[in-house]
Amino acid sequence: MPADGWQCDMPIIKEWKIKEGAPNNFLEQFPEFSRLVMQILWGRGARDQKSIDEFFNPDWEADVHDPFLLKDMDKAVERILRALDKKEKIAVWGDYDADGVCGAAVLFSFFRDIGVNVDVYIPDRFAEGYGISARGVDELAKNGINLVITVDCGITDNEGVDRINGHKMEVVITDHHEPSENLPAAYAVVDHKRKDDTYPFKGFCGTGTAFKLVQALMKSRDFGLSVGWEKWILDLVAIATVFDRVPLLGENRTLVHYGLLVLAQTKRLGIQAMFKEARFLPEFDKEKMITNINSETIGFLIAPRLNAMGRLKHATNSFQLLVTQDEKEAIDLADDMEKTNKKRQELTKDILKEAMDVATSQNDDPIIFLGSPKWHAGLIGIVAGHLVEKYHKPAFIFFQGEEKCQGSARSIEGFNLVEALEESRDLLTSGGGHKMSAGFSMYPKNIENLHQSLLNYARKHLTAESASWRIKIETYADAELLGQEINWELMDDIEKLEPTGENNPKPLFLIKDLEVIEARKVGNGGGHLKFKFRKFCESGVKYFSGIGFKMGNGYVPPGENELQSGDKIDVLCNLQVNDFNGMRSIELGVKDIRPA
Secondary structure (H helix, E strand, O other): OOOOOOOOOOOOEEEEEEOOOOOHHHHOOOOOOOHHHHHHHHHOOOOOHHHHHHHHOOOHHHHOOOHHHOOOHHHHHHHHHHHHHOOOOEEEEOOOOHHHHHHHHHHHHHHHHOOOOOEEEOOOOOOOOOOOOHHHHHHHHHOOOOEEEEEOOOOOOHHHHHHHHHOOOEEEEEOOOOOOOOOOOOOEEEOOOOOOOOOOOOOOOHHHHHHHHHHHHHHHOOOOOOOOHHHHHHHHHHHHHHHOOOOOOHHHHHHHHHHHHHHHOOOOHHHHHHHHHOOOOOOEEOOOOEEOOOHHHHHHHHHHHHHHHHHHOOOHHHHHHHHOOOHHHHHHHHHHHHHHHHHHHHHHHHHHHHHHHHHHHHOOOOOEEEEEOOOOOOOHHHHHHHHHHHHOOOEEEEEEOOOOEEEEEEOOOOOOHHHHHHHOHHHOOEEEEOOOEEEEEEOHHHHHHHHHHHHHHHHHHOOOOOOHHHOEEEEEEOEEOOHHHOOHHHHHHHHOOOOOEOOEOOOOEEEEEEEEEEEEEEOHHHOEEEEEEEEEEOOEEEEEEEEEOOOOOOOOOOOOOOOOOOOEEEEEEEEEEEEEOOEEEEEEEEEEEEEO
């Protein structure tokens, strides 16, 4: 049964709008920046000198807050220092995604460089699932561990923490996920999303929280490390922050700004080997303090490769790549990672095709709920994300095992996954995450009941009115561009907005009345579109190339609707630099098109 008032047969209407224009008195305050850049920042909520300064001039001293402002940080540091003084055995418990792996590497790097051996435990995605597992706890107890420090997990693992305590071990939690009503009985719980936490910034990823712990430890004692040592681990913080899609504003923007500079000169042999495998040459201009590495380098080159190991093999391989000091091991791990990532891409494509075929049977429902014993448990999160993009509704995708089902969920604005899973807690063996991205597991006998429970939640929270996203999709461009405005001076202005990412996306522009010269399918299976455009401007005729990723099958279908040379269209796009064979040109990163 569809939700009350659910109009499943209505076509999706796309509406393009331009964000609110910035007032002149705001623009006049900052004559050193172009009106377009200031217009973009106004559209993203910048309203005063302080926010503009913080955005354009990341300042380590001013923007990176005292780690002891985090609730329980003093207790966490006290317990770790006591463990060091008493030479207790310490274990770092990470997670199997890029955030958890990078965070584990941050803590491991710190302990290694102060001469302390620590165990690192990263659970098996398939055998143990997310969080603190009984198997892992028992293994640490067997190894004589006294103190467990979690990274990117633990905030809802009450049973896991109780099991740790039962083994006479103690635990310090560092996490960034939403806590449940009752905090775990840990020695210290460091998570800026605690209701009683007053830290001035609320957007860290798991690795960011682990970094704050390192900062606090270094502030508490002289470990003999070089001045500014902690900045050399910002390469890991930058990777995790971009990967985990936390806001790239405030303190995160400062951490990533410096992290990208470190990444360009990284001392990590594994990352250097990864760059070579990907045929990417990092550049760093010490005089200008700029690099060719940006958030897209992380999002498309680094993070997917790190994540592939945890999805298809074991994330310990990614962790080892980040911390190895053996050149041969680094090369071997990077080679294996490259092959694993290619396999991940192929398997994901197959699962997605099958899932899309099945999803049509749930067209009347406000959510997508699909599972199969054939789908790889490590890839269902990627598939869920693609389904949300295509069908514009929450997706719950799971691997259906004989004894247990493992699932991933992705959502849309207005549908809180944490709340939805919490309402179905009695049907799950585990579940949690963020409002837009979460994981869950259950016994096969509860599949139908969970499906019904999630449908009931959706019908309460996605009524015909609140679910208007299903019928009408509004996209806001930062500004409309005329053809003559697209030049290298504009590209320099756009560069000032880096690093871009969550809450600070690449600027989206509307360009009207482009004439299609060519639109051809390219890439594996013709999945992308390569464009050539002509634009008649006041200054004369201008020509542009463009690329529309994942647009090959949706925008140029076989038959009479195929784009033809001479067609006039409007385009929503980013602007990017195409550097091919040493020839640099401005390219349109096409996101959507419509008839002019």
